[in-house]
Amino acid sequence: MGPLSHNARIAVVGAGAMGAGIAQVAAQAGHPVLLLDQRPEAAAQAIAAIDQRLGQRVLKGKLEQSALEDVRRLQAAQSLEQLADSDLIIEAIAEQLPAKQQLFAELEALCRADCILASNTSSLSITAIAAGLQHPRRLLGLHFFNPAPVMALVEVVRGLASDPVLADRLYQTMSRWGKHPVHSRSTPGFIVNRVARPFYGESLRLLQEGAADCATLDALLREAGGFAMGAFELTDLIGQDINYAVTCSVHAAYYGDPRYQPSLIQKELVDAGYLGRKSGQGFYAYADGAPRPAAAGLTSDAVIEHCVLEGDLGWAAPLVQRLENQGVRVIRRDGRGLLRVGEAILAPSDGRPAGQRARDEGLGNNLVLLDLALDYRQASRLAVSCSGAIAPKALDQAVALLQRAGLQVSRLSDTPALAVLRTVAMLANEAADAVLQGVASAADIDLAMRSGVNYPQGPLAWADRLGLEPLLKVLENLQGAYGEERYRPSLLLRRYAAEGRGFHD
Incomplete structure (x- = not known):
């Protein structure tokens, strides 16, 4: 069937930040666009704001003059009836199922039979939204990410009755609009809001267990994991209320599956009104002059000249080359994947706590476990863990070895699989x-997680x-x-x- 043509008429219902952004994307893709909102003058004000923002960028030389001409295709509508001749209508109103169902029932009665209906819902079931329609096949999800003009990802979501041919057409249309579309079935959270839950959930659990503080855990995800932000920084940016509500929604939708269990720590923040950047306080303080806590780290004055590698360190093997590049002499022997320095034994974590693994393998008390890094050759920080019975000298030697590689070292409590x-x-x-x-x-x-939440891989x-x-x-x-x-x-x-x-x- 192919993508919608450039002269296809697009309508967007809802002139909030998301709806206005979607309308801007459609206009810049070359379509005539109508923007409608139930609030008087809201659509016109949104269009004026878009024009002003783009005009400023044109004046600064960041956009061509043609960008303003594209927005001239964007017009405010005064009533639903004006949308009757649309080829695609995208709904971006409040996340309330009855309101969406009522809107689409009215649109179905007004519009041509070949008009495609789409919801920008991020959490509601496309199947449920379409359930009251006479022709539910024509309704799909088009989940843009905020801000729509900037974020590349669009989830094209199929409900139980959605026509796969229309899903393919929307997929091709989003590609023509310069987006990175992905197909998803309508299940709780779709792709991104479901798959991303552990990114927040595991940091929150580590914090609750006292494994480390917020600043240290965030630094590890950034500086070792390669993520753009840590979980606490990101939830403060998103809004603790919004992130918590999504987690609760997914948890409830999956009948209480413990994978999605909400955090009591996050609930307490929400109850207190500590919602992050927008309230001035979340996991971090955002008032002018508020200090930003630094990640905790260990340092050593010990001088390390050599270490012993027994076997293969698996995914941490690049760390050995990094040590050699810094002048550490590595003595190689057969073995089970251990790195020895002085009294310390280092090994990449296999998920067991250090104390348990040392006991299981007869390694004594001086085992130091290494966390994962996206790229051990480039990471600037690495987490370690060990049992409380480790000899201080052994821990110091392990830290000194990692310092020789140019790594900052953050110690976590003896927690399974570190951070x-x-x-x-x-x-x-x-x-x-x-x-x-x-x-x-x-x-x-994988595309959704890279494009939608900027994961490094x-x-x-x-x-x-x-x-x-x-x-x-x-x-x-x-x-x-x-x-x-x-x-x-x-x-x-x-x-x-x-x-x-x-x-x-």
């Missing part, structure tokens, strides 16, 4: 279940790179340590690991 490894494992696990349940393809999930591509078998072991050890269904490995992850294949094979 970055735990987060990545749970993101990959959630993504694997989304593939298993037919929500989206592995390729679309798609979680399933990350899993392939790390290896599914060791990642499965991390999850099994996490589940064993906690004894909770929250950490149960995905059946698809188990299946692929047993078959020796990856998600992108």
Whole structure:
């Protein structure tokens, strides 16, 4: 069928930030666009604001004059009846199911039979929204991300009755609009709001357990994990009320599945009105002059000239090359993947707490576990953990070795899978279940997480790179340590690991 033509008439209902942004995107893609809002003059004011913003950018040389001409295609509508001749109508009103159902029932009665209806809902079921229509096949989800003119991702969401041909047409249209569309089935959270839950949930759990403070956990996700922001910085930016509400919604929609359990710490912030940047206080303070806490770190004055590598460090192997590049002599021996320096034994985490692993493997009290890094060659910080019984000299030697590699070292309590490894494992696990349940393809999930929330790598591509078998072991050890269904490995992850294949094979 192909994408909608450039002369196809687009209408957007709802002139808030999201609706106005979508209307701007459609106009800049070359379409005549009508913007409607039930509030008097809201649509006209939104169009004037768009024109002013773009005009300022043109004056600064950041946009061509043609961008303003594109916006001239955007007009305010005064009534639903003016939308009757539209080819695509996108709804962007409040997240209230009855209001959306009523709007689409009215639009269905007004519009041509070939007009495509789309909802920008981020949390409501497309199936439920379409349930009252005579022709539910024509309703789909088009979930843009805020701000729509900037964010590339659009989730094209199919309800139970949605026509797959129309889904493909919207997918191609979004591509023509310069977006990165992905197909998703209408399940709670679609792709991004579902798969992203562990990114917030695991940091919140680590904070609640006293593994480290907010600043340290955020720094580890940024400086070791390669994420643009840590979980506490990001939820302060999103709004603690909004992020908490999405978590509660997904948790309820999945009948209380512990994977999506909301955090009591976050609830307390919301109850207190500490909503993040917009209220001036969240996990961090945002008043003028408010100090920003620094990440905690360990330092050592010990001089380290050599270490002993026994076997292969697996995904932490690039760390050895980094040490050698800094002049550390590495003595290689056969073994089970350990790095020895003085009295300390270092090893990449496999998900077990250090105390348990040392006991299981007969390694004594001086085992120091290393967290995951996106790229050990480039990371500026790395988390370590050890049992409380470690000899101070051994911990000091381990820190000194990592300092020689140019790493800042942050110590976590003896927690399973540390911070970055735990987060990545749970993101990959959630993504694997989304593939298993037919929500989206592995390729679309990875694209959605890169484009929608700016992850440094798609979680399933990350899993392939790390290896599914060791990642499965991390999850099994996490589940064993906690004894909770929250950490149960995905059946698809188990299946692929047993078959020796990856998600992108």
